[in-house]
Amino acid sequence: xxxxxxxxxxxxxxxxxxxxxxxxxxxxxxxxxxxxxxxxxxxxxxxxxxxxxxxxxxxxxxxxxxxxxxxxxxxxxxxxxxxxxxxxxxxxxxxxxxxxxxxxxxxxxxxxxxxxxxxxxxxxxxxxxxxxxxxxxxxxxxxxxxxxxxxxxxxxxxxxxxxxxxxxxxxxxxxxxxxxxxxxxxxxxxxxxxxxxxxxxxxxxxxxxxx
Numbered sequence: 001x002x003x004x005x006x007x008x009x010x011x012x013x014x015x016x017x018x019x020x021x022x023x024x025x026x027x028x029x030x031x032x033x034x035x036x037x038x039x040x041x042x043x044x045x046x047x048x049x050x051x052x053x054x055x056x057x058x059x060x061x062x063x064x065x066x067x068x069x070x071x072x073x074x075x076x077x078x079x080x081x082x083x084x085x086x087x088x089x090x091x092x093x094x095x096x097x098x099x100x101x102x103x104x105x106x107x108x109x110x111x112x113x114x115x116x117x118x119x120x121x122x123x124x125x126x127x128x129x130x131x132x133x134x135x136x137x138x139x140x141x142x143x144x145x146x147x148x149x150x151x152x153x154x155x156x157x158x159x160x161x162x163x164x165x166x167x168x169x170x171x172x173x174x175x176x177x178x179x180x181x182x183x184x185x186x187x188x189x190x191x192x193x194x195x196x197x198x199x200x201x202x203x204x205x206x207x208x209x210x211x
Contacts, residue, residue, distance in 0.1 A: 020046040021053055025067035030103040034064065034110040062123075064111065069132065072098065078135050084143040085197060088162050088186050091136060095163055096177045099170050112171060133159055149193060162189040 024045035043050045057063040079090035137155035187197040
């Protein structure tokens with residue numbers, strides 16, 4: 001059967017162009033920073049026309065948001081350990097491993113500082129965070145199915161409670177993203193849902209020692 005002119009095959013040139021453009025964007029972004037990145041340089045690195053890039057991404061900030069989302073999906077696959085606590089801990093470990101990289105921190109700090117009075121910038125930022133939360137929300141959905149959480153649990157609140165302390169340290173204080181932070185963040189996210197973490201339960205079960 002002959003394919004009709006203009007019809008795109010799944011996984012064809014359009015998909016390859018998108019993959020090449022996002023890879024080129026991430027490479028340039030992490031190597032040289034946001035300010036040095038241009039659509040023209042991305043197009044040249046991806047070996048596509050600039051119009052090909054603009055057709056899908058109307059601005060640099062949209063392109064960067066999509067590239068960062070793709071990078072996060074590739075390097076932070078959503079864990080499935082069988083328990084809510086295990087999933088939250090694994091997810092936060094992945095997030096910290098990613099944001100601890102100096103080039104990732106530099107990009108995050110730059111993107112966060114972009115003007116919030118620009119409608120296109122706000123839309124791109126929203127799209128990036130929406131993509132991140134959509135994947136992580138699967139953790140909450142599975143926990144609901146297992147009966148660990150009630151059906152009306154808000155996935156955004158769970159993930160916000162989990163990840164907020166780490167991003168606060170990256171964006172504000174610069175304090176280390178250590179194992180104690182992971183323990184505290186997981187405990188906070190669980191406690192807010194009325195669940196005791198394993199560490200909390202063990203502390204309560206351990207007899208106090210009189211000095």
